[in-house]
Amino acid sequence: MEDSVINVSNDNDLYKLQVQEMKAKVLDLKMQNELLQKEVNQLRRENNQLKRVPLFVAAIVDKLGDGEVYLRQQGNNQEYITRVSPELYDTIKPGMKVAVNNALSIVKTVGTIYDSRVRVMELETAPNITFEQIGGLRGEIEEVREAVEYPLTRPEIFAKVGVEPPKGILLFGPPGTGKTLIAKAVANNAHADFIRMSGAELVHKFIGEGAQLVRELFTFAREHAPSIVFIDEVDAIASQRTNDGTSGSAEVQRTLMQLLAEMDGFDNRGNVRIMAATNRIDILDPAILRPGRFDRIIEIPVPDEDSRREIFRIHTEKMSLAGVDLDALVPLTGGMTGAEIQAICREAGMRAVRRNSDVAENEDFLEAVRKVARKEKPADLRMYI
Numbered sequence: 001m002e003d004s005v006i007n008v009s010n011d012n013d014l015y016k017l018q019v020q021e022m023k024a025k026v027l028d029l030k031m032q033n034e035l036l037q038k039e040v041n042q043l044r045r046e047n048n049q050l051k052r053v054p055l056f057v058a059a060i061v062d063k064l065g066d067g068e069v070y071l072r073q074q075g076n077n078q079e080y081i082t083r084v085s086p087e088l089y090d091t092i093k094p095g096m097k098v099a100v101n102n103a104l105s106i107v108k109t110v111g112t113i114y115d116s117r118v119r120v121m122e123l124e125t126a127p128n129i130t131f132e133q134i135g136g137l138r139g140e141i142e143e144v145r146e147a148v149e150y151p152l153t154r155p156e157i158f159a160k161v162g163v164e165p166p167k168g169i170l171l172f173g174p175p176g177t178g179k180t181l182i183a184k185a186v187a188n189n190a191h192a193d194f195i196r197m198s199g200a201e202l203v204h205k206f207i208g209e210g211a212q213l214v215r216e217l218f219t220f221a222r223e224h225a226p227s228i229v230f231i232d233e234v235d236a237i238a239s240q241r242t243n244d245g246t247s248g249s250a251e252v253q254r255t256l257m258q259l260l261a262e263m264d265g266f267d268n269r270g271n272v273r274i275m276a277a278t279n280r281i282d283i284l285d286p287a288i289l290r291p292g293r294f295d296r297i298i299e300i301p302v303p304d305e306d307s308r309r310e311i312f313r314i315h316t317e318k319m320s321l322a323g324v325d326l327d328a329l330v331p332l333t334g335g336m337t338g339a340e341i342q343a344i345c346r347e348a349g350m351r352a353v354r355r356n357s358d359v360a361e362n363e364d365f366l367e368a369v370r371k372v373a374r375k376e377k378p379a380d381l382r383m384y385i
Helices: 002-051 086-091 138-153 155-161 179-189 209-223 247-264 305-315 326-333 338-354 362-376
Strands: 056-065 068-073 079-083 097-100 106-111 168-172 193-198 227-232 272-278 296-299
Touching: 068 097, 086 106, 138 155, 138 168, 138 179, 138 272, 138 296, 168 179, 179 193, 179 227, 179 272, 193 209, 209 227, 209 247, 209 272, 305 326, 305 338, 326 338, 326 362, 338 362
Parallel strands: 168 272, 168 296, 193 227, 227 272
Antiparallel strands: 056 068, 056 097, 068 079, 097 106
């Protein structure tokens, strides 16, 4: 009797253990089922997304009244007229981009979308360059500030005198004389959106792409006014027009013509100032040099003796020097640009680092002058060609 009771008790314990194991398996299967259900739902959403009819982008050319809108589809330039609801009609305006379906009905507004290359041209953080860090060029800097900075920071003066401020300035001169440095100081001081670009960035191989980029650039500048557009190496797109018959030259000329129209065309440029810099003013097209586009053409010359002394002082201000006679170095650097004088100071500091010294000495500067001067005047090999 006792043995049978013990057997029944053992069976009950075994059954309980099996029940617990089955409950654990059921719980594990439920969790797996939930994970699979989530995966199924995700796949369904992705499947529905793939089945959706794609929307096309179109630009609003004009509003015709009575709820009708004149559209131009992007890419194929197909034009058509469609009707929209009164609520949507009140929110759209010419030039805005919208999304349309296969029936060419407007589904939603997209707004103004700029080329990503235009958006990255906006300078979000101003350079830490000030006009005090530019040696010499006091007269040239004052002309730049009068034409670019003062119309944005002190417009009331021009209104009081009754004169329209210059629309744009062109800086020209040898490489390394400080043209781009002046533009950086303007960006720091003007308290306006600064949009910088290189002329080479406007040269593209596809027809119309460069001109479209110029249009979007100036539209972006107008919407972010007051703003300054700085075009470095403008000779890349503004050289004299020639008829050599190549498609590449024709595309560059189309981009130039669009730039000319934006700088002084029928459309109001608004509170947008233009700065440009070049080393080759002799090859620029006469159309871009006339007043109305560049009202001031400022030469940035090679620094004179006083300017070189000031440039030495600026670039050695934070250096540890021992027995260095900067005044004696000035006559040795005749004809050198500010960039070359900066290279001399950097090379003198590197010589001190090379010999594990804490200070730069006069001999370091003399050797640096000799080294940079050798780079400045390479041998003329044209006679051997």
